[in-house]
Amino acid sequence: MLYKVLTLLLVSATLSFGQFELDVCPNTTHCLTGNVDFFVEIPIPEGTDPAVDNCDGQAFSQMNYAFEANFESIVVVADWQEPESVKMGLVSDCFGEVDCLVEVTCTGDGVLELVAEGLEIGKRYVLYIDGCNHDEVIVAEVGIYPGEVNEILYGLDDMTLSQECTESTEAFCPGRIDINIFSEELELWNGRMGDWFFHYWGAEEGEFIVNSLYDINLELFEYGSYVLCLDHVIFDCIPLYPGLCAEFSIIEEQVIEEEYDVCAHELNEGNWVPFEDWEGEQIDGPGEYRFVGETECGCYIDQLVMVNEIPEEETEVIIELCPQDYPYDFLGEEEYDYSQTDIEDLLYIDEGSLLEDYDGNPCDSIIYLILVNEEPQTRCSSCNLPLSLEKGKIVVCLPFDNGTIDVSGRNTIVRPFGIDYDDNGSKENDFWEALLDGRDDYVEIPHIDDLNTSVFSVNFQFNKDERFENGPVETLISKGDANTGNLRFNIQLEKVNESIFNMKGNFYGSTNTFELGLDGLQNSVWYDVAYVVESDSISLYLNG
Known part of the structure; x- marks a missing residue:
């Protein structure tokens, strides 16, 4: 028996004792980069409860070993002297909700093998080995054989800053600033024991270390620009260098001076505000409005707006x-x-x-x-023809009224448009677009073959409601041009005095001129006139 103990002591120099810890959650997380062998001494049970859950819920003298996985599979072999029984298991750490990954139940065969696959790279696991209601110390040789070592590939995606009382991610009031780390594996990062090193510089410089990504913040009170970086992370096995930085500033005050032109109806509602972050009262009229105070974050704020009312x-x-x-x-x-x-x-x-x-x-x-809405007979002209002319061949009807004004300018020819002429005259009789004042303006009707006739009639209505302003003669209608020697007829008004005038129609033949008119017509009276020219006579009809 003494020989056996000495042999064990000699072997312990090449293997190892003390890597497993009784009952407690291991403080040390081992980094496995290759195969390792241990001697594990499982003491006689004393009735204590282990700090690490096991797979079957029953513990005697549970020995625990923590490691960080940088591999996806592991094989554990335990060898001890019969007849004592031993069990093993692998659990997901010893914090929070612990999952049992693999369990090997009690056996007295002297050899026990545990195989685990699908391990998460970078996660901490706890391997436990225990006797089964044993009454002697069990010394077991345990070999841990990890699979292929892999590099930790998952990463940290982004880092932003925030403050509860503002939506800005770059400008903050003096005081607490929250640090937000984003990662698809955030829970895994927080479940690992490690130190997170932050460094900031600018108006102030400093560094700090946290052990969890939950509720990280820093407090700054110096105004100015800053840069904050997560420099590196140190875990039990490997360091990481995320390279995450954020630029921001601590602002001293918020000064706004703006001017607004506001519609009267908006001000009349009594609740107009110039912008979303306006801290002052609701505005109901023109003037100068100012708010001076502090925001929820403690920033000094000075808001001044000038409101100009746009009247209705x-x-x-x-x-x-x-x-x-x-x-x-x-x-x-x-x-x-x-x-x-x-x-x-x-x-x-x-x-x-x-x-x-x-x-x-x-x-x-x-x-x-x-x-x-004046009476139609005193104001509104139309192309409603008298019965005697309803079956006539109408070239064009120009329904002017006494409210027309000059829009064409002097010496301007106004040509009818929108009127469809053919050899039978006009298909559309209405023409409402010529607005004249009688000062050198006139309407020119395009010539058609049917106008080359010695038999025709001219019907028009007029009301001379103003005095003669441009000489003693005003022309109402003419055909041809005296300057070119082809004047056929004209109908003119000739001044007698300020309120009386004569109407004269001149008709020019190849050798003779015929005159037919009426004297003593008055201003401000509507007259309905018709000249009828036949092969051997000229007639004048007047209704007024």
Whole structure:
């Protein structure tokens, strides 16, 4: 027996004792880079509870060995002297929820083998060996044979900074700043025993070490720019160098001075604010508004805004309409039915102004709308022909009224457009586009073959509501041009006094000139005139 003990002592010089720890969670995490052999002495049970869970929930004198896996598989062989029984198992560390990966139940064969596969690279595991209700010390030789050693490939993805009272990730108030590490394997990183080394420099410089990635923060109070880096991580087996850095600044104050042009309707609502982080009161009118104080983070803040009110645009719009223009739709806002009296309405048009606010949105507008509805016989001209002319061949009908104004300019020929001429005259009788004041402007009708006739009629209505302003003679209608020697006829008004005039029609033949007119016509009276030219006569009809 003495010889056996001496032999064991000699062997212990080449193998090892003391790598396994009784009951407790091992403080040392071993780094396995190759095969190792141990002698493990399993003492007689004393009824203590191990700090490391085992697979069957029953422990006697449990010996625990912790290692970090840089391999995916492992084989453990235990050899001891019969007849005592031994069991083994592999569990996922001894913190939190522990999983049993492999269990080899009690056997008294003197040899026990455990095979584990699918280990996570970089994770800490605990191997345990225990007797089975034994009454003698068991000395077992344990061999641990890891599989192929692999490099730790999983990494840390990103590092950002934050502060509870701001959404910024780069500018912070003095005080606590939270550090956020992102990784797909964050729980695995936090489950490993190691030291995380951080270093920052800028307005201040310093370093600190943490043992977990949960709730990391630093406190800075010097204003200025900074850089924070996670320099390296030291675990039991290998160091890592993530190379994660973040730039940021500690800001002294927040000073904002801005000017806003705001629509009146927004201010009238009483709850307008210039921007999302405005700390002052809600704004309901023009003026200067200021807030001075501290943010939740402790930053000094000075916000000054100048508010200019854009008034609601007030416009008077006068529109003259004839009965046939109704029902009348105004800007898609209101529809009006015909009335013999003028219609007046005050319209509030939402966002209908040409004026825009600071954000490019149109303001509201107020329109004072007047729809003038005079009696048709006193104002509204039309192409409703008299019965005697309804079957006539109409070249063109020009329904001017006494509200027309000059838009073409002096000495300008206004040519009808949108009228479809053919050899039978015009298919479209209405022509509403020429607005004249009688000062050298005229409408020119394109020549067609049917106008080369000695038999024709001219029908027109007119109301001379103004005095002669450009000489004593005004021409209403003419055909041809005296300057080129082909004048066929003209119908003119000749001044007698400020309120009386004569109407004269001149018709030019190849050798003779014929004159036919009426004297003593008055201003501000509507006249319906028809000249009828036949092969042997000229007739004048007047209704007025």
